[in-house]
Amino acid sequence: MRPGLEPERRDAARNRELLLRAARELIEECGADGLTMGTLAQRAGVGKGTVFRRFGSRAGLMMSLLSDAEAHFQGRFMFGPPPLGPGAPPLERLIAFGEERITWVLEFGELARAADVSAYNRFDVPAAVLWHRHLEMLLREAGVTTDPWLMATSLSAVLEPERILHAVRVHHVAPERLAASWRELVSRVVRGA
Amino acid sequence: MRPGLEPERRDAARNRELLLRAARELIEECGADGLTMGTLAQRAGVGKGTVFRRFGSRAGLMMSLLSDAEAHFQGRFMFGPPPLGPGAPPLERLIAFGEERITWVLEFGELARAADVSAYNRFDVPAAVLWHRHLEMLLREAGVTTDPWLMATSLSAVLEPERILHAVRVHHVAPERLAASWRELVSRVVRGA
DNA sequence: GATCAAAACGGACTGCGGTCCGCTTCTATT
DNA sequence: AATAGAAGCGGACCGCAGTCCGTTTTGATC
Incomplete structure (x- = not known):
């Protein structure tokens, strides 16, 4: 996804992993349709803005x-x-x-x-x-x-x-x-x- | 759309026409994607609940x-x-x-x-x-x-x-x-x- | 014309995706 | 170690589709 040329800041990278992990968990539990961006943010322990900053939508x-x-x-x-x-x-x-x-x-x-x-x-x-x-x-x-x-x-x-x-x-x-x-x-x- | 067997109440029929007319106007003005259910209700002069009662979604x-x-x-x-x-x-x-x-x-x-x-x-x-x-x-x-x-x-x-x-x-x-x-x-x- | 149950009404309310912006945290530089 | 400014952060906020439920309208019956 990310071209390695402009490296991510450490906290950003950490949050990306946190979010991807949490997303996979949630999808496991509720299905892809059951995943909401708010719940995801909460589960990953970050703000909602961060989710959208990372993935856009x-x-x-x-x-x-x-x-x-x-x-x-x-x-x-x-x-x-x-x-x-x-x-x-x-x-x-x-x-x-x-x-x-x-x-x-x-x-x-x-x-x-x-x-x-x-x-x-x-x-x-x-x-x-x-x-x-x-x-x-x-x-x-x-x-x-x-x-x-x-x-x-x-x-x-x-x-x-x-x-x-x-x-x-x-x-x-x-x-x-x-x-x-x-x-x-x-x-x-x-x-x- | 409606099977004529169970006729609509007069107010219901009136509102349906009102809504369809307003919807066509709005689409003319803003395009189909620009039509929102709230605006439609307002334009037609009915409550939002009525819109959903008539058309479901x-x-x-x-x-x-x-x-x-x-x-x-x-x-x-x-x-x-x-x-x-x-x-x-x-x-x-x-x-x-x-x-x-x-x-x-x-x-x-x-x-x-x-x-x-x-x-x-x-x-x-x-x-x-x-x-x-x-x-x-x-x-x-x-x-x-x-x-x-x-x-x-x-x-x-x-x-x-x-x-x-x-x-x-x-x-x-x-x-x-x-x-x-x-x-x-x-x-x-x-x-x- | 009075009565009444069913149908319709309307707008406050919920939950969602997405945005905004003041605050915090990193990292490059000295 | 101090600093500065860029990158990242978070949660209040917005507009939307769709729901809920107390209130009003309707029309069949007497």
């Missing part, structure tokens, strides 16, 4: 909590072993990407939902941009030449946490069924090229 | 404001002339549906965004269910046999107001380009069958 806090998991996932699809990482044919990588993302959403999705900035720029956070670029690149490699940028946008929409969680939690769709549908969709998109 | 109010436009759109794709309405081949109807929905979002999307309940059940409001069923039906007719329900879910995701508005307003994507991408996507999905 509730969404920012959630993004900080996610950043480890996100970095790990990013590392895997960019540098990890095939079929998710480089080395496999693009269609297989697309399929693997969706499958892994579905798994990821099932594990961290509630946090991801809480991290969604409710403005238009929800799609412009670094992680979302990275995923989008990755999809676009794979589509190009797979020979999709007509507007790969928008096609990547559409595929991103399909993998949005909100929908995936809704399908699984409300409609009791099995994750494997989601994955199968994704395979089908992306195969058709690519084969149509 | 801010999202409910926005849905009431949308209901005319929604009913009109629904009428067109269910009973209107082809290619949107019945009579045209399913692929053409799918294409027309997306095109019309894009146009619709560009006109009413801000309202639609404001009407989005921020819970899981955002996809279970009657209008969303209807669109979903319509897409599913067209997919079946077009010969998509593998999990048309989930495929319809995916296609719905692509047409979500939030993304369309983001593409147009932030990334300056021309609506025609969105429509072209939709045609491409849905053609490939169907042809793959």
